[in-house]
């Protein structure tokens with residue numbers, strides 16, 4: 283088995299296949315040999331687990347996952363990498379590569395077809411240009427998965443793992459917290475990649491909740507409200523919500539009062555519970 287973290291080995295493989303990096307596809311491949319084993323351990327890959335990987339690149343993380351998991355299914359958009367992966371992963375009979383865009387893949391069906399009887403987890407060094415869309419797609423699809431262990435840019439990790447109500451939190455923080463329990467696992471320096479990106483990264487693990495942590499009368503309305511709050515986070519809740527949800531201000535003010543707040547309250551520092559209560563009050567006043 284070739285050492286897929288060794289820069290000269292990578293260069294040799296890529297040049298033999300005439301491969302050049304695509305910035306547009308977020309192709310920064312891991313060359314720090316300690317990172318992939320740590321990620322594979324952190325995601326809980328073992329003989330009972332099926333792993334979905336997004337973007338295998340040349341297969342450096344895939345190989346570490348395949349050593350530990352029962353089965354690995356890796357989704358790679360770049361067709362040029364298929365012959366490369368064919369070569370680098372030839373030692374494994376428990377890896378399947380699917381040539382597709384992860385955001386257009388029916389993952390429910392994939393899990394049913396590929397991982398019957400297994401626990402399933404996601405592990406990936408995500409392409410940075412679609413970090414949040416991929417995470418939200420995986421969470422919102424309500425897949426039967428245990429966790430997502432993903433490498434993201436350090437700043438994105440800070441936002442995704444922030445406490446709801448804190449300065450670092452945004453609408454995506456609320457959504458991630460609704461679906462999962464998010465924690466940082468370890469930091470990874472920019473020099474761990476080829477080519478090196480401009481910023482450092484972090485590996486985070488999102489443990490998918492079996493039950494939502496708050497009771498919502500209307501999930502869609504809740505997320506519309508959260509989006510409105512964070513789109514104009516410095517404004518009062520009444521202004522940001524009435525503008526963002528196209529609701530009359532008196533209705534929003536009444537909901538805010540019913541939730542027990544003054545008219546000038548700002549919702550950016552609300553906890554998940556407080557946001558849920560407010561959205562349920564808006565629902566009660568607008569559902570007719």
Ligand code: SAM
Pocket residue numbers: 307308309310311312336337338339340341342343344357358359360382383384385407408409410412
């Ligand atoms: N896992 C490899 C590693 O750690 O060295 C490569 C990670 S690289 C940051 C991201 C990978 O995702 C690239 O191989 C890229 O081609 C692939 N990719 C980009 N967009 C994708 C998409 N929409 N669906 C699936 N794979 C994608």
